[in-house]
Amino acid sequence: MLNTAFQLGNLKVPNGVLLAPLAGVSDVPFRRVCQELGAGLTYIEMLSAAGMPHNNRKAGELIARGAAEPILGAQMTGAKPEIMALGAKILMEKDLVVDTLDINMGCPVKKIVGRGCGSAIVKDPKLAGEILQATREAIDIPVTTKIRLGFTKMNQTVEEVCAELVSAGTEMLVIHGRTRDCGYSDPVQYDRIKDGFEAARSAAGERKVHMIGNGNVFDLKTAREMVDKTGCDGIMISRGCLGNPWIFDQILNDHELQPTVNEWLEVVLRHTEYHREFYTEGHYAAIRFRKHLLWYVSGFPGSRALRNEISQVNSMAEVRERLLRYAESLPGELRRYGDPHEFAKTGEYDPKNEMDRDHDRGVEHYEES
Ligand SMILES: Cc1cc2nc3c(=O)[nH]c(=O)nc-3n(C[C@H](O)[C@H](O)[C@H](O)COP(=O)(O)O)c2cc1C
Incomplete structure (x- = not known):
């Protein structure tokens, strides 16, 4: 339906x-x-x-x-x-x-x-x-x-x-x-x-x-x-x-199949490409992409450590480089964790589940006179 x-x-x-x-x-x-x-x-x-x-x-x-x-x-x-x-x-x-x-x-x-x-x-x-x-x-x-x-x-x-x-x-x-x-x-x-x-x-x-x-x-x-x-x-x-x-x-x-590391990388790189085309290659583009990266890495091993690194990226070239390096560290056929509760048992977490109110909104967009 x-x-x-x-x-x-x-x-x-x-x-x-x-x-x-x-x-x-x-x-x-x-x-x-x-x-x-x-x-x-x-x-x-x-x-x-x-x-x-x-x-x-x-x-x-x-x-x-x-x-x-x-x-x-x-x-x-x-x-x-x-x-x-x-x-x-x-x-x-x-x-x-x-x-x-x-x-x-x-x-x-x-x-x-x-x-x-x-x-x-x-x-x-x-x-x-x-x-x-x-x-x-x-x-x-x-x-x-x-x-x-x-x-x-x-x-x-x-x-x-x-x-x-x-x-x-x-x-x-x-x-x-x-x-x-x-x-x-x-x-x-x-x-x-x-x-x-x-x-x-x-x-x-x-x-x-x-x-x-x-x-x-x-x-x-x-x-x-x-x-x-x-x-x-x-x-x-x-x-x-x-x-x-x-x-x-x-x-x-x-x-219910989760993407493998290889499938994941292909889509995330495609997203970075569309993002670069739209916002151009600069600091602003990288800052806007950080939150996507934080969400994307969730569900794979080692994502907690990677998050700290990601929150510092300053260019889209750096984003690509981090993504490739991270993906290379994992077996290409490994599937992402689907169940957030199972994932939580690994000691990792998914930041989107912790969102609330003003934190999750681009409220700066709502400028009114
Ligand atoms: C980052 C973020 C931005 C949102 N922006 C909007 C928005 O612009 N318009 C809207 O109607 N709802 C917005 N929402 C609310 C969601 O559309 C949805 O109603 C809410 O998150 C509940 O669905 P969920 O439990 O599946 O997340 C936003 C939610 C999040 C997390």
């Missing part, structure tokens, strides 16, 4: 395994790697509607589409209907061509929430619907929404928000199965995602709205769990793809 194409309005999405918009991560080079490994739809990093009239270097880098990208989504957040509508309009006037726009109603970052954006919107289901409606009226591409279960555990608005969004015409509904006050270590509430989908389906009547589950999808097993427990049509991958773009291939082709 996840391997089936679906329509978002006029847009054909090749499969239901999507790459989430990931601040500081889902740039042109990383999206390309994920697309090559099967991701059905990928997004540029979240934009601020209020920040759209202003341009800076980061915005230029964010709002970019690679020549090889088959389809592309953008994501934006805005506190009010008129702000979102204007931001969406400005986006459509830029050179970048995007095929669909998602409205972020889930971001927990203090700076965003303090401005009434991101997850603050789910406090007010009616407002959520109005923001969506105004955005749909402003642009011609399919508009979708990504929400949390509610602002707090005690105030879960998921059913009301889903019903409002569907009535206002969302083409797709992505539910992250946590509230804003949850940390990443809190479990995903599959039953509440399901409640949201049911409310959405009953508001949709005959109209098909795509339901996408999000949260803790780290491999084939957790992807199946999301589908079985929520009845979603598709899934959105977030931390599960950090250092692990193979996850798309595993889920779409129904296998």
Whole structure:
């Protein structure tokens, strides 16, 4: 089912395994790697509607589409209907061509929430619907929404928000199965995602709205769990793809095989090449690549020691050299550890499992005046 194409309005999405918009991560080079490994739809990093009239270097880098990208989504957040509508309009006037726009109603970052954006919107289901409606009226591409279960555990608005969004015409509904006050270590509430989908389906009547589950999808097993427990049509991958773009291939082709050292090296070097093409060969490019390296080396022996070295790399040439040296120290047919718990028993750890709140976000992108 996840391997089936679906329509978002006029847009054909090749499969239901999507790459989430990931601040500081889902740039042109990383999206390309994920697309090559099967991701059905990928997004540029979240934009601020209020920040759209202003341009800076980061915005230029964010709002970019690679020549090889088959389809592309953008994501934006805005506190009010008129702000979102204007931001969406400005986006459509830029050179970048995007095929669909998602409205972020889930971001927990203090700076965003303090401005009434991101997850603050789910406090007010009616407002959520109005923001969506105004955005749909402003642009011609399919508009979708990504929400949390509610602002707090005690105030879960998921059913009301889903019903409002569907009535206002969302083409797709992505539910992250946590509230804003949850940390990443809190479990995903599959039953509440399901409640949201049911409310959405009953508001949709005959109209098909795509339901996408999000949260803790780290491999084939957790992807199946999301589908079985929520009845979603598709899934959105977030931390599960950090250092692990193979996850798309595993889920779409129904296998649990981890890459061997040789397969791993081939993809990581390809990523470094795309990264160098996009950011050019310099200190800035290397710094931006460091976090990918930290995630990529996880799952192989000796990664803890390597991490210290990696956090010092200053050029993409140095990145390549470290990667080759490390790969040479391991048998080429050795497979990466799949199970993070098994991996943890080796005394190693995976940094992406320790992320929370502001640490994991490129919040510097959300500059607003
Ligand atoms: C580094 C990072 C950046 C993120 N950036 C965004 C973003 O720009 N837009 C968004 O809707 N969610 C963003 N998220 C949230 C994820 O899309 C997702 O909802 C959340 O991580 C839960 O999924 P997971 O448990 O599979 O990681 C981000 C998460 C991480 C870890």
